[in-house]
Amino acid sequence: MKVLLIQQDMGRRIIKHPLYPIGLSYIAAALKAHEVRIFDPNVYDWPDCLNKLREEVRRFQPDIAGISIRNIDTTQRRDLFVQFKTVRPTLDAVRDVLPNIPIMAGGTGFSIFAKEIMERLPEITYGVYLEGEETVQELLQHLDAPEQVKGLYYRKGGEVLFSGPRPLPDFAALPKPRRDPAVIDISKYHGPLHNIIGVQAKRGCAFKCSYCSYLFLNERRLRLRKAEEVVDEIEELVNKYGIKGFTFVDSVFNAPENHAREICQELIRRKVQVEWGAWLTPKGLNKDFLLLLREAGCKHIGFSPDAVSDKGLNALSKGFTMQDVRNSLKLAAEVKGMAVGYNFFCTYPEMTFADAMKTLVMLFRIPMLMPGRGGVGLGWIRLEPHNELYETAIQEGIISRSTNMLPADEQELAGLFYLPKSQQHITLLFDAVLFTVDKVLKPSVKFVFHLAGRLLGRRSFYDS
Incomplete structure (x- = not known):
């Protein structure tokens, strides 16, 4: 079976070199009986990367596609950006070429909001919950009977169902991640x-x-x-x-x-x-x-x-x-x-x-x-479900049990940080100081060390 694994687009190109998709490389290694390729849109400009993805789908003609949803947002109050917004355009690009292809989703961001994402994005056929090496391998053998695969969200009769938890795999027994040219061009990450x-x-x-x-x-x-x-x-x-x-x-x-x-x-x-x-x-x-x-x-x-x-x-x-x-x-x-x-x-x-x-x-x-x-x-x-502070924030009235923790935009994201009313004066203080540091002090300090490094013929740590 041909499997195309797609890294989530981060939506911005702030850094020149994107992070290597190690999670997908582990999935690729687990699917040794299948022909697998990894496509990372982040190595191309946005939105031209979507055309590159269409070309890859057209050329490879996969039987199933998978997307790793790693980041929901930046988790940074002073740099608000919802990266989840790029997922639907990515799925649409795949379906533009192969309208009926089944699509599976996974990744850390997906697992934190698995049911919510499945309900929000009907384009996703299967949802791989938590670590996916064993789940994906088994899913490809039971595409028509997903209820038999533990650790999987699937659709039946218009409902999103969960097959039940799967024990996490023995990490030491998993094969090392695949990085060979048949799967991915690692030179793009030098x-x-x-x-x-x-x-x-x-x-x-x-x-x-x-x-x-x-x-x-x-x-x-x-x-x-x-x-x-x-x-x-x-x-x-x-x-x-x-x-x-x-x-x-x-x-x-x-x-x-x-x-x-x-x-x-x-x-x-x-x-x-x-x-x-x-x-x-x-x-x-x-x-x-x-x-x-x-x-x-x-x-x-x-x-x-x-x-x-x-x-x-x-x-x-x-x-x-x-x-x-x-x-x-x-x-x-x-x-x-x-x-x-x-x-x-x-x-x-x-x-x-x-x-x-x-x-x-x-x-x-x-x-x-x-x-x-x-x-x-x-x-x-950044408040997230499934942890102790989430419950504390509810008790303190910062959020409620009904608060949507999966933001659709930056305005919704702004309300998902731990910002108790009793500490508003502290937040104002930090906002003022950090603005000064970022706009004045940091550029000055970096310039000094860059200059000193050049004069001494050495690279400063600030160069990296």
Whole structure:
């Protein structure tokens, strides 16, 4: 059977190099008995990409098409954009060429709003819920009897039905993602940023942050790949496809730390020359581990403390303390050679004005502590179903049980952030400060480091 897998269009072309569709590569690997191609509209201009898609459908003549709905929106209050708006035009482009082709949808964004999306988009024939490698493989054998396939939304008699939950797959037993030219042209993803190509070392997240969807999507149970197999994949990316950098897309790379150590040690043992990045937890962080990361080629690390007090960390169920955060700052400053980013929220449950001021201190302290390589990202929590904070927001009257969490446009999206009335003054403060930082301070600082880097003949971390 011919299967065309389509990455969701992000709707904008803010960055020159789009992110590689790793999820579809895993699906393609699971469908080894079928002829599979991946089409990513993001490598073309919008809306010309829709014509490119029509050409691909006309040339390939697939028996079934699938679309990965990864992003519903930007989740950024200061950058409101609903990416879900691109899905229907994409489906229409496919049906323009093959009006009767069955279409399946999946991806993280789809799974969070599965039933709502199936009801809103009747063009979708099947909906693949949560991790899809086993579900899609089984679906292709039972297209006329979808009720037999667990983990699937389907239509019957004008209704959207669900076949029932499916246990998440054994990640270690899945084949590595397919990236060969018969499936996708990986050369379109060569670029200067380390985070264009993703590598997944595990699924699941050991933490249970109150605002996060990972617990719903991947569960807390960690499913680890062997370190040797992870490095096999990295070596192939470097040696066969000429990749210069990648990022670990694990929710938290160093949980568990021994697994991360094994991967780093294997990279060092094989002398793999590649730059990479990862998200870390500050819990239990030590200098020896950071030195190991650097030796293994790590150039970018990110932390997401989100709050600046133990009370705030507890309210967000982060699973670590401010002492862990302070320790990570100290160690990151000592271990040079890596860019370091920290993310904080501007409002969260039980936040005080004093917390807001501490957050603003972090905004300036971290770049000063690690000049040229330290940065801070500030944002607001985009409320989503299936987590603890969603229920808290209902109790606090920020949203109601009937609030539509799947926005049709930016106006609806603006009302889906955690913005308690008691913290309106905090939001006004952050809006004023962030406007000044984005329009004045950041451009000035980047210019200085760009200039210094050119004069010294070195590339600044801000170049990437």
